[in-house]
Amino acid sequence: MIKLDITSARSFLEEADLNKAFQLSNESLVHVHNKTGKGPEWTGWVDLMKSPNDALLNEISELAQAIRSDADVFVVCGIGGSYLGAKAVIDALAPFFPGSFPEIVYAGHHMSARYLNELVAYLSKPRNDGKSKSVYVNVISKSGTTTETALAFRMLRDWMKTTYGDEARKRIICTTSASGGALNKIIDADGYKKYVLPDNIGGRFSVLTPVGLLPIAVAGYDIRALFYGAVSEYERIAHDPETLVEYVSTRYALYKAGYKVDVIASFEPELRSFGGWMQQLMGESEGKNHKGLYPAVHAYSTDLHSLGQMVQDGERNMIETFLVVDQPIDDALLPADPENYDGLNYLAGRSIHDINTKALLGTSQAHHDGGVPVLSLTIPKINEESLGSMIFFFELATAVYVYNLGENPFDQPGVEDYKKAMFKLLGKDNA
Numbered sequence: 001m002i003k004l005d006i007t008s009a010r011s012f013l014e015e016a017d018l019n020k021a022f023q024l025s026n027e028s029l030v031h032v033h034n035k036t037g038k039g040p041e042w043t044g045w046v047d048l049m050k051s052p053n054d055a056l057l058n059e060i061s062e063l064a065q066a067i068r069s070d071a072d073v074f075v076v077c078g079i080g081g082s083y084l085g086a087k088a089v090i091d092a093l094a095p096f097f098p099g100s101f102p103e104i105v106y107a108g109h110h111m112s113a114r115y116l117n118e119l120v121a122y123l124s125k126p127r128n129d130g131k132s133k134s135v136y137v138n139v140i141s142k143s144g145t146t147t148e149t150a151l152a153f154r155m156l157r158d159w160m161k162t163t164y165g166d167e168a169r170k171r172i173i174c175t176t177s178a179s180g181g182a183l184n185k186i187i188d189a190d191g192y193k194k195y196v197l198p199d200n201i202g203g204r205f206s207v208l209t210p211v212g213l214l215p216i217a218v219a220g221y222d223i224r225a226l227f228y229g230a231v232s233e234y235e236r237i238a239h240d241p242e243t244l245v246e247y248v249s250t251r252y253a254l255y256k257a258g259y260k261v262d263v264i265a266s267f268e269p270e271l272r273s274f275g276g277w278m279q280q281l282m283g284e285s286e287g288k289n290h291k292g293l294y295p296a297v298h299a300y301s302t303d304l305h306s307l308g309q310m311v312q313d314g315e316r317n318m319i320e321t322f323l324v325v326d327q328p329i330d331d332a333l334l335p336a337d338p339e340n341y342d343g344l345n346y347l348a349g350r351s352i353h354d355i356n357t358k359a360l361l362g363t364s365q366a367h368h369d370g371g372v373p374v375l376s377l378t379i380p381k382i383n384e385e386s387l388g389s390m391i392f393f394f395e396l397a398t399a400v401y402v403y404n405l406g407e408n409p410f411d412q413p414g415v416e417d418y419k420k421a422m423f424k425l426l427g428k429d430n431a
């Protein structure tokens with residue numbers, strides 16, 4: 001399903017270093033599967049693939065269908081791994097104009113008062129036909145205590161109760177741990193519907209749990225195809241780990257050779273949010289003890305006109321990973337123009353996707369020639385199955401890569417430091 005091409009990275013590496021990296025990656029892969037590496041208690045995202053919970057997939061699909069038939073707006077309230085996976089899949093599949101219906105909007109992912117005020121004003125504003133908007137809120141927080149999310153949820157809950165009274169109870173769905181955390185207290189007190197994120201799955205590995213599945217299903221996408229796309233990838237890798245091991249080993253050997261930045265780039269703008277999900281998965285998993293490749297997301301060809309110069313000719317410390325799609329969701333032919341003032345008639349009748357592909361190949365060549373090792377990962381097309389497959393591929397690749405680094409992929413101790421400093425300034429008890 002996923003094709004890897006490392007031809008344009010190979011010349012930057014010594015054969016012996018790559019071979020060593022292969023050996024290490026194979027060992028790390030065994031550690032993930034056998035739960036013998038660091039943080040084995042957080043490898044539940046692999047177990048999910050072994051015994052898919054069809055009843056849960058059906059239940060989520062049914063609830064999503066009921067919400068879809070009534071909602072105008074579905075608010076996903078969460079931060080980091082609690083929303084990036086859903087956003088990655090929804091943005092990849094949703095039409096650009098006007099996007100999914102019901103409209104999926106995000107909250108709890110920062111602390112902008114202006115954003116929250118405008119969101120509440122938008123939810124309060126009647127539809128074009130004069131009727132009130134039908135709003136549902138899905139608050140997602142594994143810990144149930146994350147400040148950004150809790151703060152937004154307090155404001156949204158307040159608005160929901162004022163707007164819908166008792167009916168708010170049916171319109172608020174919570175996804176959190178089985179027990180503990182402030183969100184569980186609120187659920188117990190107000191009686192909201194609750195989905196559980198199992199303790200053995202961390203936020204950034206949780207997109208194939210209710211964390212990601214409910215918002216994705218409400219947006220109208222086939223969560224069964226998504227989930228089973230991941231299961232197929234799991235089975236493929238179990239049968240033949242070559243692609244995964246080659247990808248991780250190349251990336252690791254390049255890191256060991258001194259490269260510091262991994263530019264995750266795609267020529268399909270709808271994959272920008274997928275890059276955002278990868279950025280968090282990789283960044284939060286590997287950035288430990290002063291190690292790790294900094295993951296930077298570029299959406300081409302847009303960013304060739306902002307960051308292309310840096311990639312081509314700036315500090316030579318980056319590798320580039322292209323996410324490539326064989327078949328576009330849609331295509332168009334460039335019309336001929338008798339005047340040809342723009343000089344584009346040499347492209348008349350050509351498909352825009354074909355032109356975009358030539359831009360990709362040209363960019364890859366130019367960046368390679370400019371001293372950037374380039375890796376390409378290609379999927380056949382953007383659909384639920386391929387996205388599921390990429391999700392599992394990158395989750396596993398990240399775990400294996402971080403084991404190669406000798407670190408725990410599943411914790412994020414560094415994230416606590418800003419919280420401690422912030423709580424102290426805010427005067428929180430015991431901060």
Ligand code: PA5
Binds near residue numbers: 079143203284
């Ligand atoms: O990957 C992670 O664990 C984090 O990014 C969390 O998802 C993020 O910090 C949000 O945490 P919580 O779901 O507890 O609100």
